[in-house]
Every structure is written in C-alpha cells, then in structure tokens.
C-alpha cells in the first residue's frame with residue numbers, strides 16, 4: 001500500500017509487509033527504491049541518508065519499529081518487549097538532531113507499553129506508523145495554506161523566494177514543509193521564481209530541490225551558497241523559506257548548516273524569514289537552541305565531490321551539518337497548529353497548548 005500522494009514523488013512506501021525507500025543518495029541520476037525487512041538496516045538507511053529530512057526520518061523510524069516488532073515477536077520465547085527496546089534504541093541512535101525521529105519513536109513506545117505480551121504487536125504498531133505518515137501529509141497541506149496566506153499579505157515585496165536544503169516530498173510524507181508553502185504559493189500565482197541554495201556538502205538543494213521543482217514546472221535557479229547576499233541585494237526576493245530539524249521552547253531553530261547565514265543576511269537586506277515545520281519538530285523540553293545536539297559528519301562529504309577528492313589529502317575538516325538560527329532572526333514559524341510571528345517562549349507555549357494563533 002502506498003499512502004503518499006500529491007506530486008508523484010514518494011520517498012517512503014510501506015508495501016505489503018515491508019518498507020521501500022527511494023535512495024536519495026543517487027538522485028537525480030537514478031530513481032531506485034531499496035527494500036527493507038529488518039529494522040537495523042532501516043537505522044543504517046537513516047544514518048547513511050538513503051532517506052533524510054526531519055519528518056521523513058520520523059516516519060521511516062516508525063515503520064522500522066514495525067519490522068523490529070515482527071522479528072522480536074517471532075523469535076522471543078516470552079518477552080518480546082526487551083529485545084524490541086534494544087532495536088528501538090538502534091533506530092534512535094541513527095541521527096541526533098531531527099527531533100521528529102524521537103517523537104515518532106516515543107509514539108510507538110507508548111503503544112508498545114500498553115500491549116499484552118501474548119499478542120502479536122505488528123498490526124497495532126503498523127496502524128500507528130501509518131497514522132504518523134498520514135498526519136504528516138495532512139500537516140504539509142495545512143502549512144502550505146498558512147504559509148501562502150503570509151506570502152499573499154506581502155505581495156508588494158517581490159515575486160521570488162529563496163530556499164535552502166530540501167524540504168519537499170523527499171523530506172516528508174507529502175507536499176513538503178518549506179517546499180509545500182512554495183508549491184502552494186506558486187499554484188495560487190503568488191510567486192513566480194525560486195532561488196535554491198545548492199546546500200553543501202550533501203547538495204540537497206542541487207540534487208533534490210532543483211529536481212523536485214523542475215519536475216513540477218516551478219521556475220528555479222540554483223546558486224552556490226556564497227551568492228546568497230548578492231541575490232538578496234539584486235533580485236526581488238520577498239521571503240527566505242526554510243524547514244527545521246528541531247525548534248526549542250523559545251523558538252530557536254536548528255536546520256541545515258547555512259540556514260543561520262541566510263537569516264543574518266535576510267535581516268540586513270530587509271527580506272522576511274519564514275520557518276515551516278510540523279509540530280512534531282518542536283521540542284518544548286529544550287529551553288533554547290544551544291541545547292540541541294548538532295550532528296557532525298565525516299570529512300569525506302567535504303573533501304570530495306562524488307568520490308572525487310577536491311581538497312589536499314589529509315586536510316583537517318570540521319563538518320557540522322546543522323546550525324541554530326536564534327528566534328530573534330525569525331519573522332514567522334508556520335506549523336499545522338498555527339502561525340507564530342516573532343517567536344517567544346509564551347507564543348511557543350500557546351501554540352503547543354493548542355490555543356488558536358491563526
């Protein structure tokens with residue numbers, strides 16, 4: 001069964017009894033799905049970025065728990081919950097920054113706790129995994145509408161937007177977060193051009209965002225990250241629109257490395273800065289962004305491009321793959337629960353307690 005929709009790109013498919021992931025490491029050259037029947041292999045797929053993007057990682061991990069539960073129930077003599085807890089920990093250790101991973105695993109754990117030992121847990125867990133997947137699709141649609149309304153309200157300031165990394169169908173269950181807003185705004189005739197940062201070192205912008213937008217006929221131009229200030233100064237950009245991997249209680253936002261640069265530049269150039277993320281990305285347990293674990297990846301991503309060494313052999317590399325944009329640089333956070341302008345602790349609390357904000 002396939003439950004994603006919208007534009008034909010499906011990063012994550014639960015088919016019959018197993019998980020299929022579109023291998024994002026080889027896009028756009030090849031569109032190839034890999035099949036998973038084993039939760040440790042799913043954890044490796046997350047670590048190796050076969051699948052990536054905060055909401056997509058959470059959805060994938062939920063399906064990974066289904067696979068783990070099946071194996072544990074089939075092999076454990078009586079207590080399947082202990083080995084299952086170990087497999088869930090392997091999934092939790094796959095990547096550190098996107099909180100959607102831990103949010104999804106917590107949802108699965110809450111169901112596991114209530115299940116009796118003598119009942120096969122697979123069906124109950126698959127139901128929750130599908131709910132997590134479907135709720136992300138619905139959240140993407142709602143955020144698309146909220147974000148497009150904001151763009152409609154600022155029509156005087158330019159017809160193009162800038163985005164970073166990949167926040168589209170490949171990074172989520174549905175339309176995308178920031179890219180969902182961009183798609184919706186384009187459909188409504190509110191914007192006519194997207195500037196996409198290439199997003200070093202993994203090239204999510206060049207390989208994935210440019211590919212997604214071109215498939216849909218949305219005009220996009222790709223730029224190196226160093227061009228962002230020049231583009232903001234010389235092109236008619238109304239908004240920088242980005243996703244998030246974790247948002248803390250005060251509205252600080254961890255997102256793909258380079259996002260913070262864009263927020264500083266946006267302030268200087270009078271360009272508005274919008275963060276789009278489902279509430280599953282909000283971590284109210286952390287006071288501020290300094291508490292967010294920032295993933296550092298290996299040097300190969302920086303010193304080589306497609307396996308071709310471009311830096312001197314043996315050079316030292318520092319490769320943090322996320323940064324934290326402070327709340328005071330953010331004009332608005334768009335979630336499916338509502339919109340928070342100029343985020344503060346009080347406004348984030350009100351959002352999460354479901355008070356109407358939009």
Ligand code: MRU
Pocket residue numbers: 052053054055098164165166167168171172176177178204242243244245255256257321
């Ligand atoms: O390292 P990645 O590709 O998983 O990082 C993804 C991002 O930073 C995205 O911008 C973020 O997850 C929002 S995606 C909807």
